Amino acid sequence: MAKVKARVKVPKKAEVGEIVEIKTLISHPMHSGRSVDGDGKIVPRKIINSFTASFNGKPVFTVDMKPSVSSNPFLIFPFKVTEAGTFDFVWVEDGGQEYTASKKIKIV
């Protein structure tokens, strides 16, 4: 399988109280368990089933995904910056495999 690569866009700096936009993208085929491969065999289900964004260790946004989410799951969501810190992102695949990324935000 192609390597799963997570990409995240978080502003490097923000003002206190500013609402910033966070974009995440992970390259993943999201096999729904309904498509067939070249030999007519059903490709077993393998999707990213959950996403969690935590700031300084505290979860702020989670998404539970079903097979109806497109391949390469893409998310945009807001976050209100109140202090400097680190964002940790975790994607969980069917079977428990985790993919992670992290980014820091500084206060202007």
Next chain:
Amino acid sequence: MIAQKMTPISRRHALQLLGAAAALTLAPKLSLASADAVAGRISELTNGGAMSELDIYLDMPEIAENGNQVKIAFEIDSPMTEADHVKTVYVLADGNPEPDVAQFNFTPAMGACSATSRMRLSKTQNVTVLAALSNGSFAKADATVKVTIGGCGG
């Protein structure tokens, strides 16, 4: 001799057999979620909770050329404070193999309630966005997306 042993089939019995055969051939190969399934899912999620008048702004294409990548974006006017915030947003599609698409769990730390993602739609259908608020009530919005090429594999 063999022919004599066979019991004659009555007209009623013959029609019953024909009906059963027709039902088998007409049964869809792939069962898709229906509007009923989505309505059932909504009543299951809301569990009799009150509907509020809160506005949900949806951003979805009217016509999606490719059902594999359909934009779904929503924005809800909520103060996002501890006392009054949007807890969960469910995205449901009534023409997909299963109604649930995704569930977004928000927290007051986000400061605003909006999200953007992409989903698969197997055919032209209604997409419903259901929001669960911290005060126990719910808000709902839906839109029809026309799909030119379905996106459920195959």
